[in-house]
Amino acid sequence: MPVFVPLKEVPGVAMGGLPGFGKTSCVNRLVCDWAPSPAVQFAFLDGKVSHAYEGDYADLVQRAFAFCGDDLEKANKLLKELVELRRARSASIRKVLGVKNMWHVGPSEAWPLVVIVIDEAHTYFRDHRGSDPATKRLAALAAENARLAEDLVKKGRSVGLLTFLTTQKTTGDAIPTFIRDVCPVGLSFAQKTADAAVAALGDDIREWPDVSPVTLQDPAYVGVAVMSQHGHPGFIRIRTPYVYDEDAARVAEQTAHLVRHPARLLENLTGRTVVDLTKDDPEPPAVAA
Numbered sequence: 001m002p003v004f005v006p007l008k009e010v011p012g013v014a015m016g017g018l019p020g021f022g023k024t025s026c027v028n029r030l031v032c033d034w035a036p037s038p039a040v041q042f043a044f045l046d047g048k049v050s051h052a053y054e055g056d057y058a059d060l061v062q063r064a065f066a067f068c069g070d071d072l073e074k075a076n077k078l079l080k081e082l083v084e085l086r087r088a089r090s091a092s093i094r095k096v097l098g099v100k101n102m103w104h105v106g107p108s109e110a111w112p113l114v115v116i117v118i119d120e121a122h123t124y125f126r127d128h129r130g131s132d133p134a135t136k137r138l139a140a141l142a143a144e145n146a147r148l149a150e151d152l153v154k155k156g157r158s159v160g161l162l163t164f165l166t167t168q169k170t171t172g173d174a175i176p177t178f179i180r181d182v183c184p185v186g187l188s189f190a191q192k193t194a195d196a197a198v199a200a201l202g203d204d205i206r207e208w209p210d211v212s213p214v215t216l217q218d219p220a221y222v223g224v225a226v227m228s229q230h231g232h233p234g235f236i237r238i239r240t241p242y243v244y245d246e247d248a249a250r251v252a253e254q255t256a257h258l259v260r261h262p263a264r265l266l267e268n269l270t271g272r273t274v275v276d277l278t279k280d281d282p283e284p285p286a287v288a289a
């Protein structure tokens with residue numbers, strides 16, 4: 001049966017599952033479906049790679065206004081910028097759109113839905129234990145990254161931000177529970193243990209052993225996930241459609257001209273600087289008179 005997942009008014013989607021069972025492919029399909037619309041802009045954070053030209057997002061990245069690999073510091077900077085965007089949108093939405101909630105008028109080319117994908121989210125959030133300064137610094141960055149992501153999910157709905165978080169890790173700190181619990185949609189591909197299923201879907205899944213993602217540990221279930229939706233009791237199983245890499249690459253290439261930075265779009269609407277991307281750049285060298 002076709003299953004529809006309304007993502008209107010949804011600020012966050014948490015996605016878990018064992019390696020190779022289809023988390024990234026599910027995101028890939030959504031990106032390909034939405035890429036032809038100028039009313040959608042994308043930012044990708046891929047915790048699995050160090051550079052944009054590597055890995056699962058190497059082709060899709062052409063359709064994104066921002067990309068970041070596994071560097072915690074760079075992720076921190078990008079998440080801060082996105083939170084700045086969220087704040088600037090919150091401050092100006094009534095004046096610009098005439099409503100308090102973007103979904104009352106829907107996304108547009110000038111005020112697009114901003115889709116933020118944080119793939120292998122545990123890379124950015126996981127706790128670093130140790131007392132040496134380098135480890136302490138990583139721990140502080142990870143804690144701040146989790147707080148920033150929480151801001152995006154908690155406060156992003158009405159201004160048109162949608163954050164996807166995926167992880168193959170099976171503990172509550174992979175996608176911190178304070179973030180998971182504010183994501184109205186939860187998905188889990190196959191899992192090894194009931195605890196891992198809880199980390200992705202929340203405690204309720206213990207009450208529904210028949211549909212537990214633990215039962216999906218078979219190659220036949222690659223691309224099959226168990227889904228929860230706030231406001232609906234129980235869970236359903238879905239099979240996500242697959243897009244071949246070459247098709248995804250073609251879609252991204254053909255739609256790359258639609259990329260706009262949402263902060264620049266907001267500046268066009270308000271005449272105010274939103275996120276100064278150049279503020280951390282070093283000063284140009286002084287020229288002797």
Ligand SMILES: Nc1ncnc2c1ncn2[C@@H]1O[C@H](COP(=O)(O)OP(=O)(O)OP(=O)(O)O)[C@@H](O)[C@H]1O
Binds near residue numbers: 025168
């Ligand atoms: N819906 C699907 N239908 C058929 N095959 C799929 C589907 N989704 C994924 N696959 C196959 O499974 C492979 C792995 O999927 P994917 O990279 O999405 O896994 P993942 O959960 O993101 O893994 P990891 O945690 O290692 O990143 C894909 O390359 C593809 O061959």
Ligand SMILES: [Mg+2]
Binds near residue numbers: 023024
């Ligand atoms: Mg993946």
